Amino acid sequence: MLSTRCRVSFSSFVADSGHDLSLLNLFRPNRNSCKFLRRSCPLMPCYSRWTGSKSSSVLAKAAASEEKEEKRQQEEEEEEEEENGLFKTQVESLLETIKWDEKGLVVAIAQHIDTGAILMQGFANREAVYRTLTSRKATFYSRSRSSLWTKGETSSNFINVSNMFMDCDRDSMIYLGKPDGPTCHTGAETCYFTAASDFINTPQVETKRLPMTSLYCLEDTISQRKLDVVGGHSGKPSWTKRLLEDQKLLCSKIREEASELCHTLEDNEDKSRTASEMADVLYHAMVLLAVKNVKMEEVLEILRARFGQSGIEEKNSRKSNC
Amino acid sequence: MLSTRCRVSFSSFVADSGHDLSLLNLFRPNRNSCKFLRRSCPLMPCYSRWTGSKSSSVLAKAAASEEKEEKRQQEEEEEEEEENGLFKTQVESLLETIKWDEKGLVVAIAQHIDTGAILMQGFANREAVYRTLTSRKATFYSRSRSSLWTKGETSSNFINVSNMFMDCDRDSMIYLGKPDGPTCHTGAETCYFTAASDFINTPQVETKRLPMTSLYCLEDTISQRKLDVVGGHSGKPSWTKRLLEDQKLLCSKIREEASELCHTLEDNEDKSRTASEMADVLYHAMVLLAVKNVKMEEVLEILRARFGQSGIEEKNSRKSNC
Numbered sequence: 001m002l003s004t005r006c007r008v009s010f011s012s013f014v015a016d017s018g019h020d021l022s023l024l025n026l027f028r029p030n031r032n033s034c035k036f037l038r039r040s041c042p043l044m045p046c047y048s049r050w051t052g053s054k055s056s057s058v059l060a061k062a063a064a065s066e067e068k069e070e071k072r073q074q075e076e077e078e079e080e081e082e083e084n085g086l087f088k089t090q091v092e093s094l095l096e097t098i099k100w101d102e103k104g105l106v107v108a109i110a111q112h113i114d115t116g117a118i119l120m121q122g123f124a125n126r127e128a129v130y131r132t133l134t135s136r137k138a139t140f141y142s143r144s145r146s147s148l149w150t151k152g153e154t155s156s157n158f159i160n161v162s163n164m165f166m167d168c169d170r171d172s173m174i175y176l177g178k179p180d181g182p183t184c185h186t187g188a189e190t191c192y193f194t195a196a197s198d199f200i201n202t203p204q205v206e207t208k209r210l211p212m213t214s215l216y217c218l219e220d221t222i223s224q225r226k227l228d229v230v231g232g233h234s235g236k237p238s239w240t241k242r243l244l245e246d247q248k249l250l251c252s253k254i255r256e257e258a259s260e261l262c263h264t265l266e267d268n269e270d271k272s273r274t275a276s277e278m279a280d281v282l283y284h285a286m287v288l289l290a291v292k293n294v295k296m297e298e299v300l301e302i303l304r305a306r307f308g309q310s311g312i313e314e315k316n317s318r319k320s321n322c
Numbered sequence: 323m324l325s326t327r328c329r330v331s332f333s334s335f336v337a338d339s340g341h342d343l344s345l346l347n348l349f350r351p352n353r354n355s356c357k358f359l360r361r362s363c364p365l366m367p368c369y370s371r372w373t374g375s376k377s378s379s380v381l382a383k384a385a386a387s388e389e390k391e392e393k394r395q396q397e398e399e400e401e402e403e404e405e406n407g408l409f410k411t412q413v414e415s416l417l418e419t420i421k422w423d424e425k426g427l428v429v430a431i432a433q434h435i436d437t438g439a440i441l442m443q444g445f446a447n448r449e450a451v452y453r454t455l456t457s458r459k460a461t462f463y464s465r466s467r468s469s470l471w472t473k474g475e476t477s478s479n480f481i482n483v484s485n486m487f488m489d490c491d492r493d494s495m496i497y498l499g500k501p502d503g504p505t506c507h508t509g510a511e512t513c514y515f516t517a518a519s520d521f522i523n524t525p526q527v528e529t530k531r532l533p534m535t536s537l538y539c540l541e542d543t544i545s546q547r548k549l550d551v552v553g554g555h556s557g558k559p560s561w562t563k564r565l566l567e568d569q570k571l572l573c574s575k576i577r578e579e580a581s582e583l584c585h586t587l588e589d590n591e592d593k594s595r596t597a598s599e600m601a602d603v604l605y606h607a608m609v610l611l612a613v614k615n616v617k618m619e620e621v622l623e624i625l626r627a628r629f630g631q632s633g634i635e636e637k638n639s640r641k642s643n644c
Contacts, residue, residue, distance in 0.1 A: 090522040097521075107429055107443055116438025116535040121429055121494045133518055164518035165533040168506055172443045174514050176533045184490055192496050196455055196486035199419075200412040211487040211498045213438040214622040215537075218629045251584035258580030258603070262573035265610055274614040279624040281580070281607055285600060288587055292596040300536040302601040307540050 091133050095126055099171040103143075107172045110138050110151070110159050112179060112190075114300040116213060119159060119183040120151070120191040124173065129164070136161045138175045157181035178301075215296060218283065222290045243287045250287055257281045413455050417448055421493040425465075429494045432460050432473070432481050434501060434512075436622040438535060441481060441505040442473070442513040446495065451486070458483045460497045479503035537618060540605065544612045565609045572609055579603045 098106060108124040111117070122140035124132070128148055131139040135150070138159035142149040152158030161177035184191045188208065195209040212220055225240040227233075243250040261277040263269065289296065420428060430446040433439070444462035446454070450470055453461040457472070460481035464471040474480030483499035506513045510530065517531040534542055547562040549555075565572040583599040585591065611618065 087522065090525055093525055094518060094521045109431060109440060109443065111440060111533065112535070114536045116537075118431060118433060118440065118496055121431065121489065133522075163533065165514040165531075166516040166518070167443065167513040168508055168510070168515070169513070170516075172513070174440055174533045176535075186490055188490070191489040191491070191494070192487040193490070194488040194492075196416060196488070199416045200409065200455075203412055203415055209487075211433065211485065211496045213434070213498070214436045214626040214629075215438075218625050221629050247587055251588060254580050254584050255577070258576050258607075261607060261610060262576050265569055265613060266573060271614050271616050274611065274616045275620045275624055278607060278611060278616065278621045279628065281603070282621065283625060283628075285580075285583060285603055288583060289596065289600060291587060292593050294593050294596045294600065298597045299600045299604065302597055303540050303605060304536040306601065306605075307536075307543050 088134070091130060094133075095129060097170055098126075098129065098166065099169060100126065101171065105141060105143075106170075108132075108138075108140055108175055109173065110175045110177065110179075110183070113162055113176050114178065114297050114304060115216060117190050117216075118192060118211065119179055119189075122149075122151075129173065132161055132175060133164060136177075138177060151183070152180060155181070155185070157183065159183065219286060219290075219296050222287055226290050240287060243284065244291060247291065250284065250291070254281070254284045254288060257284050410456070413452060416455075417451060419492055420448075420451065420488065421491060422448065423493065427463060427465075428492075430454075430460075430462055430497055431495065432497045432499065432501075432505065435484055435498050436500065436619050436626060437538060439512050439538075440514060440533070441501055441511075444471075444473075451495065454483055454497060455486060458499075460499060473505070474502060477503070477507070479505065481505065541608060541612075541618050544609055548612050562609060565606065566613060569613065572606065572613070576603070576606045576610060579606050 100106060104125050105123040106129070107121065108128070109121045110119040112119055123143060124139070125141040125148075128139045128141045131137075131148065131150065137150050137152065138161050139148060139150045141147070150158070157180045159175060159177045159179045161175045163176050165174040165176065166172070182189050184193070186193075188210075190210055192211050193208045195207070195211070198205070198207040198209055210216075222240055222244075225238055226244055228235055228238075229241050229244045243253065257277060257280040261274065261281050264271075264274040264277055286296065289299070422428060426447050427445040428451070429443065430450070431443045432441040434441055445465060446461070447463040447470075450461045450463045453459070453470065453472065459472050459474065460483050461470060461472045463469070472480070479502045481497060481499045481501045483497045485498050487496040487498065488494070504511050506515070508515075510532075512532060514533050515530045517529070517533070520527070520529040520531055532538075544562055544566075547560055548566055550557055550560075551563050551566045565575065579599060579602040583596065583603050586596040586599055608618065611621070
């Protein structure tokens with residue numbers, strides 16, 4: 001485990017920089033997270049305070065006992081090398097369990113860690129999976145070019161993989177990660193943007209529609225209403241439009257709905273009331289997000305950075321200078 | 323478009339019954355939604371008030387002009403048949419655009435419409451896609467059995483498909499829908515439950531871990547804390563545990579955070595403050611959900627049922643008798 005002092009600075013760094021905590025937690029859930037972080041983020045200011053990179057006090061100590069310091073560093077490097085070797089051996093063991101098809105491939109699906117959006121689907125051979133696990137960049141095998149292909153190698157829109165999941169048959173993988181930008185070569189957020197319903201209902205019109213799940217469909221609906229309001233389109237009456245136009249009403253509703261959610265607990269109401277009031281809180285709060293141009297994805301990214309640590313620690317780290 | 327009268331009762335039915343509005347909206351976004359609904363939900367009480375199924379007043383009218391009524395019904399049936407024919411033709415056109423591989427297959431990924439979880443991945447041939455679009459049950463082609471396979475045909479855990487999405491290459495599909503129960507034959511919620519990180523870190527221990535996105539990872543963390551509290555485990559300090567144990571504190575925090583979110587709008591604070599306060603609202607409200615044993619999925623299902631209609635209409639429909 002990381003020491004408490006190390007954890008706090010590490011956490012606050014993550015919270016401040018948006019660095020992918022889950023990646024570090026999942027692949028290196030031990031003291032090596034600190035070492036890995038130092039290697040990958042040499043400029044991190046807070047971290048150096050705890051881990052002894054070259055601050056003035058450390059330099060003074062090193063001057064007093066340079067030989068001792070060198071020996072310590074050498075030991076650390078040897079330990080690191082050994083651990084890297086073990087990591088690679090374990091990745092090889094994992095690859096042994098995968099059921100490659102007659103072409104040596106499995107299906108690999110890249111999924112957005114915050115929104116859950118399916119970004120793209122490709123195929124992966126043994127080397128592609130190995131590279132994904134070791135480089136943490138989603139890597140596939142291009143069947144048309146018969147070569148390895150790391151998503152982003154030309155566009156720079158890499159998919160930073162936090163973890164990989166195998167299905168029950170071990171012939172299909174999920175690369176769960178955070179994309180650096182739009183995934184599709186067309187510039188679309190994901191490769192899936194043609195809805196069967198649109199094709200069937202209006203085959204003559206080319207419509208783009210992402211497979212949005214409920215939360216993002218709601219976000220999209222609110223955005224549409226906002227466009228109507230901003231554009232001065234009247235259209236049919238809408239509660240969302242009223243809220244968007246009347247910020248006093250919106251804030252009063254958010255406070256009211258939050259209180260109603262609490263009442264379901266305080267008054268021991270039925271759990272269906274809780275679900276309904278939570279839906280109200282979420283909807284009204286999301287209208288406020290739309291007014292402020294904040295995407296739910298940004299909120300979820302913050303939560304991802306936070307929940308890798310104890311809430312109390314997180315509160316303390318926010319209060320600290322670091 | 324549905325008439326306003328029809329929409330209101332239709333919407334309230336959807337809100338009350340949890341029937342999949344998006345399915346109806348997406349595949350039949352015109353007046354046929356009413357007809358389709360009448361056919362598929364003959365017992366719906368409110369709907370019959372508006373659409374003239376056999377209430378006493380309609381019977382009286384029919385008695386007065388039976389011939390006229392019969393003619394109308396015949397015309398309606400003919401129209402319906404014609405529309406069904408057109409629908410099938412359009413599905414066939416869509417199938418023509420798909421790029422089947424050398425075995426006549428494409429990848430088909432089933433995704434949960436509320437949570438975004440990737441439920442399973444299979445392959446689909448032309449007939450499987452056709453059946454999925456016409457029956458709205460996720461259907462695949464089993465390569466091992468060389469036969470069509472509708473997920474749920476033995477377990478009854480069907481995946482009710484709201485819409486299908488094609489990728490930019492037209493060789494990969496998403497079946498976006500609601501599962502009737504666990505998707506995996508092992509009883510797991512999804513087929514993806516083996517994390518590479520677990521395998522690499524503790525290869526000797528078989529751990530189940532779903533590829534949870536940020537919102538559900540947070541929900542899971544809160545659930546774990548609740549288990550600690552209920553089980554009387556002390557463990558390390560946790561803000562979540564404090565909130566779970568002190569409902570007065572929890573409710574006071576929810577009200578406080580909701581108010582702080584509003585302040586970011588009222589005081590014109592930076593949008594990063596809004597995102598941060600929304601994260602606080604969401605987290606604290608989710609602790610309350612955990613106390614009440616409500617899953618975020620239930621909340622999202624409610625929102626999905628609601629956002630197919632204007633909020634004002636929805637509010638009115640909730641106030642009405644229907």
